[in-house]
Amino acid sequence: MNQYVTGAVIRTLREKNRMTQLQLAEKLGVSDKSVSKWETSRGLPDITLLEPIAEAFSISVTELISGNTIHNANISANMLRSKFYVCPVCGNVIHSMGEAAIHCHGIQLMPLEPEQTDEHHMIFIERVEDEYYVRIDHSMTKEHYISFVAAASSDDMQMRTLYPEGNAEARFKIRGVRRIFFYCNRDGLFSIDPVKGIDDKESGYDDTQERRELEKAADMLFG
Numbered sequence: 001m002n003q004y005v006t007g008a009v010i011r012t013l014r015e016k017n018r019m020t021q022l023q024l025a026e027k028l029g030v031s032d033k034s035v036s037k038w039e040t041s042r043g044l045p046d047i048t049l050l051e052p053i054a055e056a057f058s059i060s061v062t063e064l065i066s067g068n069t070i071h072n073a074n075i076s077a078n079m080l081r082s083k084f085y086v087c088p089v090c091g092n093v094i095h096s097m098g099e100a101a102i103h104c105h106g107i108q109l110m111p112l113e114p115e116q117t118d119e120h121h122m123i124f125i126e127r128v129e130d131e132y133y134v135r136i137d138h139s140m141t142k143e144h145y146i147s148f149v150a151a152a153s154s155d156d157m158q159m160r161t162l163y164p165e166g167n168a169e170a171r172f173k174i175r176g177v178r179r180i181f182f183y184c185n186r187d188g189l190f191s192i193d194p195v196k197g198i199d200d201k202e203s204g205y206d207d208t209q210e211r212r213e214l215e216k217a218a219d220m221l222f223g
Helices: 007-016 021-028 032-039 047-056 061-066 208-222
Strands: 083-086 093-096 102-104 107-109 122-128 131-137 146-152 157-161 169-173 179-184 188-192
Touching: 007 032, 021 032, 021 047, 047 061, 083 179, 093 102, 093 146, 093 157, 122 179, 122 188, 131 146, 131 179, 157 169
Parallel strands: none
Antiparallel strands: 083 093, 102 107, 122 131, 131 169, 146 157, 146 179, 179 188
16 A cells, blocks of 8 residues: 555546646645646655645545545445455454445455355354344354354345354344355355255245254364
């Protein structure tokens, strides 16, 4: 990550906003020669100008410094398109409904790409009245654990934080849930359609006995 705004970024943003050097200079209260010096790497804007420069381009200071501008076409955002970010230093979890420039502990975080569940990250879902009971067969030691589970519908996100030495389980109101996410601190983000993990004959997915046998096998392998 750049630690300060570069002249190339200023020039790119100025041209993208169809501004002349003079127009930008007038907005900032500096001379057009100053803007020219910034853009040709013969000088840098004073730190007090970072916020005014960001405002001139209608972006955040973080976007200005990182050089990554974010534009969401659909600001109403569908929760199913949510993105998750996890800080490798402190484990902080950030949820975004669209593109964002996220930083934590001086690190620019990249959105996690969810993978399909596998034999090392088996998830079992039961429908109990109006809730999904979610259990993940996974170790919960201080070194290797599931840190959160989330249930997404088109207009809602339910998140549950899990802790080492606790249980890898959670309950969610069904209310339109179409995706379950969970994060392993070593192997990353996983997701599944709840219908594919459910143990409910009414869903038409599979029979209960088969699911119970899989659950028993998982207990033998990972329990």
